[in-house]
Amino acid sequence: MSAPTLPSDRPGRVAATTSRTGYYAVVTTVFCALLLISxxxxxxxxxxxxxILDGGAILFPLTYVLGDVLSEVYGFGRAKRTIWLGFALGALASACFWAVDALPAPDWGRPNGDAFHLVLGFVPAIVLASLCGYLAGQFLNSWVLVKMKERTGERSLWSRLVGSTVVGELADTAIFCLIATAIGPFIWAEFWNYFLVGYLFKCAVEIVMLPVTYRVIAFMKRHEPSYRPAVES
Structure with missing residues (x-):
């Protein structure tokens, strides 16, 4: 039986699989886990x-790697679902930490409560900065990759991966640093350090991870039954 023709097979559109395999669920799960840990x-x-970096810089750039995989193989629609799911889980985690931090803890001791508050305490400005930066950055990353794929088809994958990350990480880092500095605990003297160092580091991780990203995308394309190469315009 021949595979169905996808709407994205039309000229000027990108290919995206519509299959129901478990790979999409696995990538989405790992994406959300990396986001929460970061x-x-x-x-x-x-x-x-x-x-100077924040501890999230160790794993957070990998969410952009997985975002590229989702956008390249599954298209903007499914990538968007994963991005919204990550946003919802991030907001839920923040609300949970706030509630646990605010509720009394009899016999737990002041030092333990202070330590919990220091690490997981709810800081509205940081939560707002993180969620806004995340949404803008991930949506731009996915949108730019898909738009570039409309023009290049299956060619120049490296340019899509790097180009989308450069735009997405720029928006993410800039929005986070601006909000965290304007209404949060950051000070303006530290702004350029956090912004430039964080941005360059995250983009560097994407470039270093290119060989791995290539292999993951190639594997996904081979094993998703309904994926068809993008028609080059």
């Missing part, structure tokens, strides 16, 4: 070779 890890600042 949000918790971001509460600790790091100094690496004189550069």
């Amino acid at each position: 949000n918790v890890a971001a509460t600790k600042p790091l100094e690496i070779g004189g550069l």
